[in-house]
Amino acid sequence: MKRGEKETAANPDVPFWYLRWRLAENDRQDVGVWFAQPVLVLAETWCCTPRQVRRRLSELQQQGRIEYRSGRGRGHVTQLRFLRPARDELLRASKLLAEAGDTPVLIRLLNLPMPAALRLEAAGPLRALFGWSSPEQGRDVFRYMWRGDLPPIDPLCCYLTFTMNLISQLGDTLLRYDAKTQQVQPHLAHAHETTDGGRTWTLHLRKGVRFHHGLELTATDILHTFQRFQTGPANYAFLLADLVSVRALDPYTVQLELGEPNLFFPVFLTNAALVILPHDVPFDERVWTATGPFRLTDRKEERLQFQANDRYFLGRPLLDQVEVLLVQGPSAGVLSLSKEPSTPEDVPALEIEPGATYLVASGQPDSPLADRHLRLALTSLLDAQRMWTDLGRAPDAMLPARSFLPDRSRRSPVPPPLDARTLLSESGYQGETLRMLYLGKADYRFQKEAAWLQERAREVGIVIEIFPWLFEEVFHSEEAMVGADLILCTELFSDEPHLSFIAALKDTNLPFRHLLPEPVLGELDARLRVIQSLDFGGREEQMGELEQWLTREGWVTFTYHRVGTFHHAPHLKGLNMAAFGEADWRTLWFRPAQGSAENNSVVGAARN
Numbered sequence: 001m002k003r004g005e006k007e008t009a010a011n012p013d014v015p016f017w018y019l020r021w022r023l024a025e026n027d028r029q030d031v032g033v034w035f036a037q038p039v040l041v042l043a044e045t046w047c048c049t050p051r052q053v054r055r056r057l058s059e060l061q062q063q064g065r066i067e068y069r070s071g072r073g074r075g076h077v078t079q080l081r082f083l084r085p086a087r088d089e090l091l092r093a094s095k096l097l098a099e100a101g102d103t104p105v106l107i108r109l110l111n112l113p114m115p116a117a118l119r120l121e122a123a124g125p126l127r128a129l130f131g132w133s134s135p136e137q138g139r140d141v142f143r144y145m146w147r148g149d150l151p152p153i154d155p156l157c158c159y160l161t162f163t164m165n166l167i168s169q170l171g172d173t174l175l176r177y178d179a180k181t182q183q184v185q186p187h188l189a190h191a192h193e194t195t196d197g198g199r200t201w202t203l204h205l206r207k208g209v210r211f212h213h214g215l216e217l218t219a220t221d222i223l224h225t226f227q228r229f230q231t232g233p234a235n236y237a238f239l240l241a242d243l244v245s246v247r248a249l250d251p252y253t254v255q256l257e258l259g260e261p262n263l264f265f266p267v268f269l270t271n272a273a274l275v276i277l278p279h280d281v282p283f284d285e286r287v288w289t290a291t292g293p294f295r296l297t298d299r300k301e302e303r304l305q306f307q308a309n310d311r312y313f314l315g316r317p318l319l320d321q322v323e324v325l326l327v328q329g330p331s332a333g334v335l336s337l338s339k340e341p342s343t344p345e346d347v348p349a350l351e352i353e354p355g356a357t358y359l360v361a362s363g364q365p366d367s368p369l370a371d372r373h374l375r376l377a378l379t380s381l382l383d384a385q386r387m388w389t390d391l392g393r394a395p396d397a398m399l400p401a402r403s404f405l406p407d408r409s410r411r412s413p414v415p416p417p418l419d420a421r422t423l424l425s426e427s428g429y430q431g432e433t434l435r436m437l438y439l440g441k442a443d444y445r446f447q448k449e450a451a452w453l454q455e456r457a458r459e460v461g462i463v464i465e466i467f468p469w470l471f472e473e474v475f476h477s478e479e480a481m482v483g484a485d486l487i488l489c490t491e492l493f494s495d496e497p498h499l500s501f502i503a504a505l506k507d508t509n510l511p512f513r514h515l516l517p518e519p520v521l522g523e524l525d526a527r528l529r530v531i532q533s534l535d536f537g538g539r540e541e542q543m544g545e546l547e548q549w550l551t552r553e554g555w556v557t558f559t560y561h562r563v564g565t566f567h568h569a570p571h572l573k574g575l576n577m578a579a580f581g582e583a584d585w586r587t588l589w590f591r592p593a594q595g596s597a598e599n600n601s602v603v604g605a606a607r608n
Contacts, residue, residue, distance in 0.1 A: 036077045053078075065089075087118060094122045107302030110327050123327060140318070140590050144583075145325040153285045156234045158273045159509060161492045169306065169322075169585050171275030171290030174203055174222070175266055179495035182536050184266045188217065188276055188291065189254075192269075198261035203269075205252040209313045211278045212288075212295045219248035224279035236273040238506040264532035267499050293317045293586050302326055306585075318589035352563050355492035355500075356401040356409075357449075359557040362485045363517035368434060369485050370517070373427035374462075375554025378486070380418035381456045384559040391448055401558035403547050404504065405497055409561065412544065415551070420460045434462065436486040437469035444468075446488050449559075453488075487511040498539050502528055516555060524550075 039050045046053060057080060060066045068080035090109075097106035110123055151163050155171070158164050176187040186192075189203040209217040226246050229239075242259045249255055258265060268274070281289055288296040293312045298305035304324040308317045359382060361369045369375050384400050402412040436454070438446035450466040457464050469487065473480040481487065489511065493500035505512050505524060516524070524546070531542045550556040 034079050034081045036079050038077045042078065087121075090114070090118065090122050107325055107327055119327075139320045141321040141323065142319050142585065142588060143323045143325060145327055147327050150326055153288070154283070155273045155275055155277070156229065156232045158236055158271075164272045164494070165584075166304075166324075167272045167275055168292070169294045170288050170292040170296060171272075171277070172292055173270050173272065173274050174205075174276065175269045177267060177270040177494075177496040177499070184270060187270075192266055194263075196261070198263040198265060199258050201256045201258070201265060202249075203254045203256070205254065206313060207252060209291055210311050211291050212309065213278065213281065215278055215280060217276065217278075217291060218251045219254045220251075220279050221276055222246065222254045223248060225274070225277045228277065228283070229274065234273065235507050235509045236271065236503060237508065238502070239268045239271055239274060262532055264498075267496060270496060271494075271499060271503070294322060317586050319585055322585050352399060352406045352561055353492060354405065354494075354497070355490060356404050356561050357446075357488070357490040357559045358401070358404075359453075359559065360487045360489075360511040360515050361555055361557075362515040363520055363555065364515065365517075367485045368429055368432045369554075371427045371429065372554055373423045374429050376418055377420045377423035377427065377429075377460070378453075378457065378462065379551075379554050379557045380420040380423065381460070382453055382557050382559060387449060387452050388560065390452060397563050398560040399563055401560050402551070403544065403558060404491060404493065404501060406561045408540075408544055408547070409558070412548070424460060424462065429462065431461070431463060434464045434485040435483055436464050436466045436488065437481070437484045438466060438487075439469050439489040441468055441470065446490075450488050481511065481514045484511075484515065487515065498531070498536070498543065501543050502531070520553075520555065 039053050042053045042057075043050050046056065048056070054070060057066065057068045057070075057078070061068055064083060066080050066082055068078060070078055093109060094106060097109065110119055114122075146162060151157070151160050153163050153166050153170075155167055158167065172188050174187060174189040175184050175192060177183075178185045184192075188206060188209060190206050191204045192201060194201050203222075205217060205219065205222075207216075211217065211221075223246050226240060226243065230237075230243065242262065243256060244259050245257045247255045247257075256265075262268075275290055275292070277283055278289055286296075286299050291309075291313070293309050293314070294306040294317065295309050296304065297307045303326060306322040306324075308320050310316050359378075361375045361378065363370050369378075384398065388395065388398050399406055399409060401409045402415070403409045434457075436450055438444075438450035440446050447466070447468065454464045454466055464486070469480055469484075469489070491500075491504045491510070493504075504510060505528065507513070512524075513521070527542065527546050531539050531546070534542060547556070547558075551558065
């Protein structure tokens with residue numbers, strides 16, 4: 001900013017804010033506090049010369065924002081102090097930016113280091129930027145927000161429901177799953193067949209399907225995609241683990257040969273991890289070339305921007321543009337629908353998350369939890385309803401879980417009560433410290449739940465230390481799970497619950513593959529092979545029995561399903577929350593309010 005110029009929405013002083021958060025402690029009032037800083041350190045902070053630092057400090061002093069004492073000569077440091085409360089200044093700046101619609105700069109400001117509670121308060125004006133807007137006549141833009149570190153957007157790294165949904169909007173799979181009919185339907189392949197009981201599958205590709213860069217989809221792209229998946233570090237590697245060969249019989253026909261028959265294999269091909277990529281360009285998650293209904297047109301630190309694919313083979317999407325605002329925060333979460341109505345006309349929608357929060361116990365030889373009595377003692381302590389009440393949470397915001405899925409939890413019998421002290425006395429526990437990981441950062445909800453269980457365990461004589469299992473460790477490192485005795489985490493399912501069930505137990509980045517002992521994994525895999533050979537009803541029955549077996553043995557303790565009531569504006573149409581609990585952009589459209597050719601309706605707020 002120039003000398004004497006005021007901070008405005010069009011020209012916010014981001015370097016000033018960076019300096020302020022760099023100097024001030026998170027929980028300390030910094031108004032009037034003198035900070036001593038060498039000029040060279042300030043120059044490094046602002047990426048400028050010492051001369052420019054002095055000029056910049058002089059400008060800030062003239063604006064009445066700081067007072068500073070110049071330090072000249074060897075051994076002298078510059079001293080400065082801030083004259084206005086940080087909270088007041090930040091809330092004013094965020095309000096001005098939101099009113100001006102300057103989303104990129106507002107996100108950049110909020111992503112600077114600052115106390116988490118203050119960032120959450122300052123993000124309030126972002127609500128005005130969520131939802132539908134028509135910047136041009138007849139052009140519909142939908143905005144929502146992701147809070148937390150942006151995970152990889154790569155089919156090899158399908159770790160979170162958020163990225164699975166993005167990948168599903170950018171690309172297409174050979175087949176798709178219809179949750180209403182519970183059947184596999186054509187997609188990029190218009191037909192598929194097997195003639196030998198499920199060992200060999202032939203897929204017939206649609207003609208005329210174009211990638212975003214214009215090249216037509218052919219069998220060569222299928223071969224390329226599957227080779228990349230099989231040779232890369234895919235966390236869903238089990239999808240193609242039994243694939244022996246892939247052959248292009250002609251440009252539009254592909255033959256897949258498996259090591260053993262699998263009638264469930266077409267369902268595997270509906271998973272977003274197997275979206276088809278072009279063979280002629282290297283994969284780049286910052287560009288993303290595929291066939292999907294939306295194209296990634298802009299990726300910055302503060303925003304992802306997607307445009308409708310006008311040549312989409314199933315017809316152009318009804319939306320024109322989608323923007324995902326990227327804001328750092330204490331926890332990962334999508335901001336897509338509002339928990340509170342913005343107007344009396346807003347439409348409520350009840351959602352029970354398609355998945356569960358659960359605790360996995362280690363059975364490795366060096367873990368005390370190899371003892372079944374000790375595992376069951378911990379299971380008896382983890383009373384989800386009591387925990388929910390003790391933590392002061394709304395009683396109608398959860399459903400006790402006895403399964404991964406809410407419907408099976410409702411149908412499953414309530415297990416008989418267990419006595420923790422009796423089980424503990426029957427175990428070989430000698431007071432060893434158990435190492436427990438909880439998903440997310442220190443102020444995420446799992447930390448409170450882990451601390452609650454830690455205290456309950458202490459009351460009966462079990463010692464637990466708790467540690468965060470950061471999202472980036474889930475994405476990039478399996479070492480974090482080494483030595484863990486317990487892991488508290490969550491799993492959300494797609495609209496194909498049986499594939500999601502298998503994926504949860506097969507995913508190499510989830511606790512089951514690392515904590516359960518080899519004999520248990522062998523039994524689990526044998527049961528999963530049987531499940532894959534059954535029809536829908538048979539799979540449902542066997543999955544319920546598998547969950548009960550894991551629970552009876554104390555390997556898994558299901559705790560709760562989250563329940564939320566969300567609101568959206570009445571002119572938001574085509575809302576489909578079936579896939580991973582995320583909104584499907586392909587079906588969204590907006591009916592303008594009567595008497596208004598342009599509208600900007602809020603449909604966004606936090607979902608944690």
